[in-house]
Amino acid sequence: MKFYVDFDDCLCETAKAFTVIADNLFGKTVPYESMSSFNLQESFHLKDDEYEEMMIEGHKPEMLISFEETPGASKTLNDFIDAGHDVKIITGRPSVAYEASRIWLDQHGLDRAELFCLNKYGRDSFIKNGEFNLELEDYYKMKFDFAIEDSPMAFKFFNHMPELKVMVFDRPWNKQASFPGSNYHRCMDWEMIREKVRSLN
Known part of the structure; x- marks a missing residue:
């Protein structure tokens, strides 16, 4: 098969890791179970520049390896x-x-x-x-x-x-x-x- x-x-x-990243970067505290959208920008109520910053941070090698x-x-x-x-x-x-x-x-x-x-x-x-x-x-x-x-x-x-x-x-x-x-x-x-x-x- x-x-x-x-x-x-x-x-x-990954999503649980991003709850920590969003909190650390922007003080956005969103409980994991409240993440009703797969779109992280929507889940964390981020502006476009904040979303881009969070995604860049979350895709750093050391971050990806730590998940x-x-x-x-x-x-x-x-x-x-x-x-x-x-x-x-x-x-x-x-x-x-x-x-x-x-x-x-x-x-x-x-x-x-x-x-x-x-x-x-x-x-x-x-x-x-x-x-x-x-x-x-x-x-x-x-x-x-x-x-x-x-x-x-x-x-x-x-x-x-x-x-x-x-x-x-x-x-x-x-x-x-x-x-x-x-x-x-x-x-x-x-x-x-x-x-x-x-x-x-």
């Missing part, structure tokens, strides 16, 4: 790889974040998982002169059996795979999201993802 796995808020606790792992992520994915499955990490991070992201994966025992940066959200505007190492036209040639994703904004990237089984990692910003079809399944944690994959396989 082939797995698409999102990085932020599936593998690591906490989502419990069970590396263990579950390594079990999938050990079973012979193909795991690809498809992140919306700008391509200049690739090296730090690769270091994070390696440090968390996911050195066998391939990593690709895909322009999901146009974030490369925050880091000048970035080049994406996976273009949309190449991504759309790829096929997966399962996807693990938290962002409703990313669901459109699955439209070309009607048989894809999508595990939606439960997060505050997707609580009210409407799922495109019965192939979408809300999962509370990595153990539930493991069990859902087993039952659907």
Whole structure:
């Protein structure tokens, strides 16, 4: 089987880290559970220049490497790889974040998982002169059996795979999201993802 796995808020606790960054930079105190929008500018009520400053701060290598792992992520994915499955990490991070992201994966025992940066959200505007190492036209040639994703904004990237089984990692910003079809399944944690994959396989 082939797995698409999102990085932020599936593998690591990115949004929780940004609550600290926003507080430190601007004194914006927003509880994690109150983050009702995937758009961080909306969640933290930031002006355009504040949002850009926060994104640059949050994408510094030392910051990316420090993000906490989502419990069970590396263990579950390594079990999938050990079973012979193909795991690809498809992140919306700008391509200049690739090296730090690769270091994070390696440090968390996911050195066998391939990593690709895909322009999901146009974030490369925050880091000048970035080049994406996976273009949309190449991504759309790829096929997966399962996807693990938290962002409703990313669901459109699955439209070309009607048989894809999508595990939606439960997060505050997707609580009210409407799922495109019965192939979408809300999962509370990595153990539930493991069990859902087993039952659907």
